[in-house]
Amino acid sequence: xxxxxxxxxxxxxxxxxxxxxxxxxKCTVGCPVLDRLLGGGVPCNSITELVAESxxxxxxxxxxxxxxxxxxxxxxxxxxxxxxxxSESPFPLRRLHQLSSSFPTxxxxxxxxxxxxxxxxxxxxxxLSQIDSLLSFRESSSSPPIKLIVIDSVAAxxxxxxxxxxxxxxxxxxxxxxxxxxxxxxxxxxxxxxVVINQVVDVIxxxxxxxxxxxxxxxxxxxxxxxALGLSWANCVNTRLFLSRHEERIAQEVGDDCFxxxxxxxxxxxxAPHLPDSYCEFVITRERVFGLES
Amino acid sequence: MEVSSLPISASVRAKLIxxxxxxxxxxxxxxxxxxARDLKISENEVLEILRVAxxxxxxxxxxxxxxxxxxxxxxxxMLNEEESLGRITTSCSELDDILGGGISCKEVTEIxxxxxxxxxxxxxxxxxxxxxxxxxxxxxxxxxxxxxxxSFMVERALQIADACLEDMREYHGFLKRDLQACQxxxxxxxxxxxxxxxxxxxxxxxIAVVNYLEKFISEHKDVKVVIIDSITFHFRQDFDDxxxxxxxxxxxxxKLMKLAKKFALPVILLNQVTTKYTEGQYQLTLxxxxxxxxACTNRVILYWNGNERYAYIDKSPSVRSxxxxxxxxGRGIRSSVSNCKRVKMM
Numbered sequence: 001x002x003x004x005x006x007x008x009x010x011x012x013x014x015x016x017x018x019x020x021x022x023x024x025x026k027c028t029v030g031c032p033v034l035d036r037l038l039g040g041g042v043p044c045n046s047i048t049e050l051v052a053e054s055x056x057x058x059x060x061x062x063x064x065x066x067x068x069x070x071x072x073x074x075x076x077x078x079x080x081x082x083x084x085x086x087s088e089s090p091f092p093l094r095r096l097h098q099l100s101s102s103f104p105t106x107x108x109x110x111x112x113x114x115x116x117x118x119x120x121x122x123x124x125x126x127x128l129s130q131i132d133s134l135l136s137f138r139e140s141s142s143s144p145p146i147k148l149i150v151i152d153s154v155a156a157x158x159x160x161x162x163x164x165x166x167x168x169x170x171x172x173x174x175x176x177x178x179x180x181x182x183x184x185x186x187x188x189x190x191x192x193x194x195v196v197i198n199q200v201v202d203v204i205x206x207x208x209x210x211x212x213x214x215x216x217x218x219x220x221x222x223x224x225x226x227x228a229l230g231l232s233w234a235n236c237v238n239t240r241l242f243l244s245r246h247e248e249r250i251a252q253e254v255g256d257d258c259f260x261x262x263x264x265x266x267x268x269x270x271x272a273p274h275l276p277d278s279y280c281e282f283v284i285t286r287e288r289v290f291g292l293e294s
Numbered sequence: 295m296e297v298s299s300l301p302i303s304a305s306v307r308a309k310l311i312x313x314x315x316x317x318x319x320x321x322x323x324x325x326x327x328x329x330a331r332d333l334k335i336s337e338n339e340v341l342e343i344l345r346v347a348x349x350x351x352x353x354x355x356x357x358x359x360x361x362x363x364x365x366x367x368x369x370x371x372m373l374n375e376e377e378s379l380g381r382i383t384t385s386c387s388e389l390d391d392i393l394g395g396g397i398s399c400k401e402v403t404e405i406x407x408x409x410x411x412x413x414x415x416x417x418x419x420x421x422x423x424x425x426x427x428x429x430x431x432x433x434x435x436x437x438x439x440x441x442x443x444x445s446f447m448v449e450r451a452l453q454i455a456d457a458c459l460e461d462m463r464e465y466h467g468f469l470k471r472d473l474q475a476c477q478x479x480x481x482x483x484x485x486x487x488x489x490x491x492x493x494x495x496x497x498x499x500x501i502a503v504v505n506y507l508e509k510f511i512s513e514h515k516d517v518k519v520v521i522i523d524s525i526t527f528h529f530r531q532d533f534d535d536x537x538x539x540x541x542x543x544x545x546x547x548x549k550l551m552k553l554a555k556k557f558a559l560p561v562i563l564l565n566q567v568t569t570k571y572t573e574g575q576y577q578l579t580l581x582x583x584x585x586x587x588x589a590c591t592n593r594v595i596l597y598w599n600g601n602e603r604y605a606y607i608d609k610s611p612s613v614r615s616x617x618x619x620x621x622x623x624g625r626g627i628r629s630s631v632s633n634c635k636r637v638k639m640m
Contacts, residue, residue: 009499010506012438012490016483018448039449046444174532181531184444185495210569210578211598213410234409235527235566238445271410274447276624 027148027193028076029061030068030102033291037267037280041076043239044147045187047180047194051227052243053220057265057284058197061243062150063096064289065195066113067103069148078193080147081112083134085127087156091115102288112144121157121175128182135190148193149183155199155228173232180236196237200225213240213270214277220244227270239272267291297321302346309333310343318347376400379558380433382424382519384416385458386629388618389605393594397519397560398612402551402589404525406565406580407596412603412622413564414445415454416596417523419627420562421489422455424519425480430462435518435559436488438510440503442527446491455485457625490517497528497542504546511557518559520550525563526581540585547589563590580608602630 018025026041035041042048042065050058066084071077084091093110100109118124135146158175162168187194203217203224210226212234217224220243227234227242234240244266249259268279281292296317297310313332315321321329326340333340367375381396390396397403397420407413421439426432439446459480490510494500504522511517525546533539554561570579580587580595587593593609599619606617621630 009492009494009502010510012492015448015451015486015489015491019452019483019486043447171532173530177527177531181496181528188444188493188495210408212408231408231567231569232530235530237409238443240410273414273445274450 026076027065027078028068028071030064030071030288031282031290033280033293034061034267034282034289035076037269037275037278037291038241039275042148042193042195043274044078044191044193046238047183047187047196047236048239048241049196049198049227049237050241050243051198051200051270053200053223053225053245056220056243056245057282057289058243059092059152060095060099060284060289061267062152062195062197063092064099065148066096066150067100067106067109069193070106070109070112070144071103078147080144081114082148082150083131083146084113084115085118085124085149085151086115087118087124088153091117098286099288114146118151118157120161121172121179122161124151124154124157125175125179125182128179128186132186135186135192145190147191148195149186151194151196153197153199154179154233155197158229173230176229176233176236198233199228201228213242215268215270218242218244218270219246221247239275240270241272242268242270244268297347300343300346300350302343306333306335306339306343309335318351321347375558380431382420382433382560383426383431384620385419385423385461385627386618386620388629389620389627392605392607392613392616392618393592394610394613397562398592399518399560400554400558401591402547402554402561402563403592403594404563404565404580404590405594405596406567408567408578408598411596411598412620412627413596414443414523415450415622416627417521417562417564418446418451418454420519421521422451422458422485422626425485425488426458426462427480430465433518434516436490436514436516438490438492438507438517438520440492440494440500440520440522442494442500442522443524444493445523446493448486451486451489452482453624454626455482458485460625490514494528497531500528501542501546504549507549507553508556511553511559515557517557519562520553520559521562521564522550523564524566526566529582530566540583543582543586543589547586551589551591567595 025044026039027044028035028041029038050061052058066082069078069080069082072079096113097110100106103109116127118127158172162172183194186192200218200220203226210231212226212231218226227240246264247261248264249261265282265284266279267282269275269277280294283290283292297307297315300307310333315329321344326337326344330337330340376398379399381398383390383396384393405413405416417439421437424433424435424437426434428434459482492503494503507520529539529543550561550563553559566581567578568581569576578597580593591611592607595606595608597604597606602619603621604617604619607613607615619630621628
């Protein structure tokens with residue numbers, strides 16, 4: 001540890017400074033209702049996890065976040081660029097472009113979204129180790145600094161690389177903590193908001209002792225699920241948000257036997273150091289993602 | 295040792311006390327001719343008093359009040375000291391009860407549980423409650439908060455401080471005391487100022503800060519609690535050398551215990567839980583393994599029981615193991631039992 005770092009470390013941080021209005025500590029999601037649920041938005045210096053089955057809107061919300069992060073701080077944004085690390089499908093460029101129409105004030109918003117593909121969990125760690133210079137370099141350059149990192153999805157990275165035996169599981173959880181530690185360090189050093197996306201797995205037995213978060217069990221599409229990657233990974237994130245979807249049949253006015261289904265989506269705080277147990281319904285349209293007043 | 299307890303005549307005793315010789319040491323600190331002059335008695339009478347006094351002092355010391363080894367304490371003295379040190383309330387009376395009245399000073403207490411059970415909430419609550427003024431039964435101290443996970447949220451600390459102030463004002467009104475000193479003049483922001491916050495991002499930084507604490511507390515004597523949230527996080531990355539990890543953790547535990555003793559303050563270590571495979575099934579257990587479990591004086595496990603949060607005393611030398619419910623509310627940690635009762639009464 002070099003001298004300056006250690007001198008800085010041994011001085012307690014002035015917590016009152018964090019309250020100053022010039023230092024925006026939250027990034028708006030681009031919708032006042034969702035922001036209210038999150039106490040102002042996605043917090044900086046912190047890891048926020050979105051957990052959901054596919055088709056709930058995890059990627060939709062994070063894409064909108066890539067845009068809202070570019071808003072000036074007066075509008076709740078971070079006036080910053082963002083970095084999108086993706087493992088699953090090809091990068092949803094067309095959808096991002098579509099959503100950007102809801103942000104007419106932004107100039108060339110797609111220029112301020114950096115993307116990078118990921119192949120494996122180890123690759124993610126390597127990428128994180130290499131971006132220090134990118135994060136600090138941009139602080140001095142003319143384009144806005146990176147203040148948001150989205151990882152979509154962390155579950156996919158770990159799914160194939162490790163076997164289900166004690167040795168692999170131990171290695172896997174060691175890597176969880178290494179990645180999380182690196183992300184938290186960067187979040188702290190550069191004031192980043194970090195969003196990681198996780199998937200769900202079905203719950204088969206009814207053991208109650210492993211309950212994590214505000215509800216005994218999570219239901220989505222009439223399935224009982226829990227977050228993937230288990231207890232160790234749950235220790236690696238600061239805030240966990242759970243998204244769920246439910247199909248509802250509504251009768252058509254014409255014809256008795258004719259039903260049409262409607263999808264309702266909910267976002268719920270599973271655990272967070274700063275938020276109470278709360279939830280709200282949200283809607284995904286062509287233009288944007290927004291919450292509904294309850 | 296008081297002159298008033300000496301087996302001498304009442305008139306001589308009264309003369310001694312009125313002349314200002316109240317303690318035995320004051321008798322031995324001046325010459326006997328001075329005493330004779332002050333009390334207007336003969337030097338022989340003074341010598342007799344001193345003989346009785348020195349006998350008494352001798353017998354007292356052989357009883358063991360003055361210690362054999364410098365720094366050693368008798369159990370009786372320790373008990374007296376412990377009672378005078380006070381405790382930090384958790385703001386949940388059931389939890390305080392099973393802890394023997396709150397978090398006790400001079401001890402290392404480990405608190406663990408699953409994510410979202412309220413470890414950080416309890417940590418912030420204690421960092422606020424340690425600041426409750428003495429007039430309200432608090433320690434009126436400051437807190438050191440070492441954040442290894444980045445979960446300390448200022449907005450949440452303000453909410454909890456606000457509710458704590460509200461409770462104090464209510465209590466003040468209840469007592470109807472109009473003492474100026476008892477007025478609550480604190481602001482929620484004052485609570486933040488009294489939390490020395492260190493954010494550490496690696497295990498080397500964590501060890502460096504823990505090593506630095508002794509110096510820091512010597513310079514800030516009003517620190518009355520040290521909270522580490524969590525002790526575990528940086529030690530769960532894969533250590534190639536597990537023996538090194540055990541040594542580092544052991545060294546840190548010793549340092550923290552020494553701090554608790556030396557400055558008579560409680561050290562709170564928040565821990566994560568992990569699963570352990572025993573007797574054919576997975577069970578929840580506190581992280582960092584068996585050797586670590588000896589590092590703390592007290593261990594408290596937080597867990598879900600149905601829809602209620604519970605705390606369980608897993609290990610303590612002074613209180614019996616017991617469980618109690620608590621709840622995490624907008625105002626901080628609170629009792630959940632009284633809420634139920636209130637609902638039932640209505």
